[in-house]
Amino acid sequence: MTVKVEQDPALELPPNTEAGAGAEFSQPLSSGKEEEENDDDEDDETDSVGYDGAGNGGGAPQLKKGPWTPEEDKRLKDYVEAHGEGNWNQVQRNAGLNRCGKSCRLRWANHLRPDLKKGPFDAEEVDKIIKFHMMWGNKWAKMASHLPGRTDNEIKNYWNTRLKRHQRANLPLYPEHLCSRVLDQDMNRHIPDESRGKKRSNELTQEKVVGMDDLVGDLMVFQHLDYGKDPVVPTNPLKRHASTGDLSYVQSLDKVENFYSNDLNYVLTKSQSVPLGSATANGYPIFDGNPSTSGTIHRSKKTGLPSFQCSSYEFSNSWLLQCPTASLIEQQLDTCIQSPESMSSQNTGLLGEIVNKGDALDDCTKSERLFEMVFPPLGYNIVSQSNAYPMRHPSSSVIGDCEPEACLFDEIQASNSPSAGSDAIFAYGKCYPDASFSDARMPGTSLEAGFLNDDPLSKDQSYPYLSSSLFDADSSQEPKLLTDAGQWLDSFAWKSMPGACNMPDFPGISSSLLGNQGYGQHILEEPKNDLLQQPRLPTGFN
C-alpha cells in the first residue's frame, strides 16, 4: 500500500537534453510527421514500449508508447504551463511530443499536474475512499474529485490492490467501523417493523420519492453492512469465474446479480420513465442472457451503481437476519440461488413483489409501501420526508417521480446535529437523466445537497436540491459537507421546510449551507421561469 514518492521527473532533465532553455514546441522528438491519427487506433503491433522515437517509424506515423522520459515530461509540462490544459492533440502536435493526445492528457493528469498530492494515502483518505466506494462503487473519477490531489488512477489502483488483499485474507472489504455506527445506533432503537410501518403510514401522508441510485445504493449498503461474526469474503464473481472456472458458483452469483438487477431495474422502469444511463434497454434490465458463461456484470458498470463485490455469503450475514424484511430478501435470495428456475416473472424477488403488490395500490400508497419495505431494513427512523407533486401520469411510478423544484421538505435536519431531530432525510430531486449535480455531500452517507444544473428543460436554472435518503445519525461525528472542490464546509444548516413549496419557496437550505463557497446567491435565486410554478414531467416522460 505504499505509494512511492517519486520525484517529478520533469524537474530533472538529462544534462544534454535539447528541451532545455528556449526549447521550441515545434520539434518532434522523432520523425514528427503530421498525422491525423486517431489515437484510439494506434495500437498497432509495434512494440513501442522502448521505442525510442528516433526514426524507427519509417512510413506510417508511429506514436511512442511506454514510459515517459524526463525529456518528454519536460516538454509536456512546459507546453501545458504555457498554453493551458485541453486540446491534447494540439499538445501532441505542437509540443514536439510523439505521443498521442490521450497519452499526453493522462500523463499530465496523473503525474505532472502541479496540484498532485504524492505519497501514500493517509488514513483519512483511505476512510473516504472506502466510504465513497460504499456509496458509489467504482466511480474513480468521482472519488478523485472529492480527494484533492489524487487521481482516479491512483484511487483505482489502491482499491484494486486493497480488494485483492482483502480477498486473499478473507477480510471485509468495508471495515466494520465504517458501517457499524449506522447499525449501532439504529438497531437498538429499532421499532418492530409492523408498528413502525403503521406509524409511518400515518405519519407519511404524502408521496415519497426515491431515486434509484439511493435505492440500489442503499440495498448495496445493507449487503455490506455488518460482517457479522465471520469474516466476509468479498468476491468478485467475474474474477472467481475466470480463475476457478467454477461455473455453478458464478452462475449463482449471476443469479444474485440478476435477482437484484431485475428487481431494481423493474422498479426503475416503473419509477422513472427516463433512462438511467444505459442500464435499461426499453425499460428492461440488460443482461447478456447467458450469465453462466459470460459472467458479465453489466449493472455496476453501466449504471454507476456500486460494484457487486459481495459473495452470496455476504447476503446471509447476521445483520440481515435481524430484520424481517431483510430476512425475506435473504430467503428469496437463497431460493433464487438454489433453484434459479423458481424465479419467474411473477416471482422476481422482494422488489418485484413489492412492485406487484404495489400495482394494486394507488400511486401514493405504492410509494409508501415500497419505501417502508425497502428502508426499514436499514434501521432508519424516517422523520423527514420529501414531497413530490402528485402523480399525474398513468404510468407514474411506484416510487414516484420528482421534480426538483416540486420537492418539499416538511422537516429538514436542524443545523449541525443530524441526530438532534431526525435520523433520516428522505428527499430527492434527481430525476433528469442528463442532469448533473454540483453538490455537497456528507461522507459516509448518500446525502447530497447542492444544485441541479443542466436541467434540460431550463438550461439556465440552478435548482437547489437535497437528495438521497439516509442521513447518518452519528452524533459522535460532526456532520460535514464536502464540496465538489473537496473542501469541507464548517457550517451549514438544513432548515425546516414548512408546508408545501414550489421553487420560489424552495430554499429550505440556508444560504450558509454553501454560501461560503459562493453558491448562496444561487440558493436564494428566484426562478425566472414560470414553468417552475408547475410540476413538469421529465424528458422522455410519455
Place this chain on the structure above:
DNA sequence: AAAGAATCCAACCGCTGTGCA
C-alpha cells in the same frame, strides 16, 4: 542468496459522451 510470488502502478485500451461542422 536466489527464485518465485505478490504487489505496485504507469500506461494502455475500449468505450461513451459531447460539441461542432
Place this chain on the structure above:
DNA sequence: ATGCACAGCGGTTGGATTCTT
C-alpha cells in the same frame, strides 16, 4: 441527422519492485 474530433472514464495489462520462502 450524421460523422468526426476530442475528452474523459473505467477496466486491463505488464514491467518494475518488493516480499516471502
